[in-house]
Amino acid sequence: MTDRAASRILVTGLSVAATLSLATAMASSQENESQPAAAPASVEVFALPGSVAVSATTQPALTTSHAS
Amino acid sequence: MQAESTFDAMGSTVHLLVIGPNAAADLDWARARLHELEIRWTRFSPDSELSQLNANAGYPTMVSADTYRLVDTAITAWEQTNGRYDPTLYRAIINLGYDRTFAAIGHPARAATPARGGAIAAIDLNPGLHAITLPTGTSLDPGGIGKGLAADILAEELVARGADGAMVNLGGDIRVIGSPPADATGWTISVADPFDPDQELLRIEIPAGAVATSSRLERQWTNTAGERLHHILDPHTGEPVDNDIAAVTVIAGEAWWAEALTKAIFTNGVDGGLDQLANASAVIVDRSGHRHATPDLESALR
Numbered sequence: 001m002t003d004r005a006a007s008r009i010l011v012t013g014l015s016v017a018a019t020l021s022l023a024t025a026m027a028s029s030q031e032n033e034s035q036p037a038a039a040p041a042s043v044e045v046f047a048l049p050g051s052v053a054v055s056a057t058t059q060p061a062l063t064t065s066h067a068s
Numbered sequence: 069m070q071a072e073s074t075f076d077a078m079g080s081t082v083h084l085l086v087i088g089p090n091a092a093a094d095l096d097w098a099r100a101r102l103h104e105l106e107i108r109w110t111r112f113s114p115d116s117e118l119s120q121l122n123a124n125a126g127y128p129t130m131v132s133a134d135t136y137r138l139v140d141t142a143i144t145a146w147e148q149t150n151g152r153y154d155p156t157l158y159r160a161i162i163n164l165g166y167d168r169t170f171a172a173i174g175h176p177a178r179a180a181t182p183a184r185g186g187a188i189a190a191i192d193l194n195p196g197l198h199a200i201t202l203p204t205g206t207s208l209d210p211g212g213i214g215k216g217l218a219a220d221i222l223a224e225e226l227v228a229r230g231a232d233g234a235m236v237n238l239g240g241d242i243r244v245i246g247s248p249p250a251d252a253t254g255w256t257i258s259v260a261d262p263f264d265p266d267q268e269l270l271r272i273e274i275p276a277g278a279v280a281t282s283s284r285l286e287r288q289w290t291n292t293a294g295e296r297l298h299h300i301l302d303p304h305t306g307e308p309v310d311n312d313i314a315a316v317t318v319i320a321g322e323a324w325w326a327e328a329l330t331k332a333i334f335t336n337g338v339d340g341g342l343d344q345l346a347n348a349s350a351v352i353v354d355r356s357g358h359r360h361a362t363p364d365l366e367s368a369l370r
Binding site: 048 | 079080081083085148149150152235237239240241242248249252253254255256257258259260262265268271272273274275276277278279280281282283285286287315317319320321322325329332344345346347348349364365367368
């Protein structure tokens with residue numbers, strides 16, 4: 001299996017998870033409000049493995065990102 | 069020990085920082101390695117591997133491992149963004165007049181016939197031979213993803229050579245890896261305000277990862293008809309994106325992916341752009357100057 005095929009499977013898994021999460025949230029909302037709800041929508045999610053923990057800082061920056 | 073250098077390459081300002089026992093030598097190596105990638109990937113030289121690949125469309129072309137990785141990565145980015153990043157807009161950008169280095173662009177004419185992307189799904193890759201066959205009529209312009217991937221390659225290879233840590237900033241596409249400088253708890257990165265680059269939009273600290281920024285306010289030109297154009301194209305039209313976004317910054321694990329996501333968000337517009345991210349953070353600055361950030365970045369806005 002190529003790396004690209006493997007990453008596609010991983011991303012598909014994440015997308016499915018995101019869609020299921022949305023469907024669960026919508027179903028929960030429907031129960032709470034006792035009102036008809038629209039069918040769960042499929043969300044287009046761009047995802048690859050490898051999250052980054054980001055924090056705000058006041059320390060001096062080592063470098064700057066700017067458009068070029 | 070650390071070594072640092074700023075110089076011009078790939079049409080941009082480059083900022084390198086290496087931490088490790090052989091930092092000075094590693095810095096020299098990185099500069100030479102970047103020069104090698106630029107020679108292979110520039111679309112402004114007919115002798116580059118990318119130009120040779122485009123000229124040989126319809127037939128297999130054997131390329132270096134670097135160029136094979138570039139094309140494979142560009143296809144992956146196209147797949148993962150559902151085509152919102154498209155590396156086959158080469159003819160579209162040429163037709164709009166961006167057919168030479170940006171420093172030399174002047175006031176070009178627009179071609180009479182607009183062009184759109186090529187047949188990216190039909191590109192054939194042979195990993196055993198490092199051979200690539202572009203469909204006839206398809207040409208590649210990896211755009212900013214080339215700088216992003218170059219930043220990734222340099223950072224990863226610096227650590228493989230023995231560096232403790234490295235920061236590679238290629239014209240705003242940044243990759244950090246390994247240990248930060250001794251007096252720092254992480255890699256601190258500033259993002260410039262797209263409307264006033266002397267001011268900060270954002271300042272963050274990350275343990276590792278990448279930052280990329282795309283803006284319609286940079287690389288603009290006026291053609292002979294007086295049209296003001298820019299370099300971020302909509303894959304659906306082959307024309308410069310014309311929506312409510314001025315600039316996008318994305319933080320992700322690798323720089324090529326951060327760069328591809330900036331283009332995907334750009335073509336989406338402000339509404340919904342941030343909702344489509346997983347494992348990534350972003351801030352959009354709209355054309356009115358308003359900021360729209362993922363929740364984890366709100367406290368880092370300046």
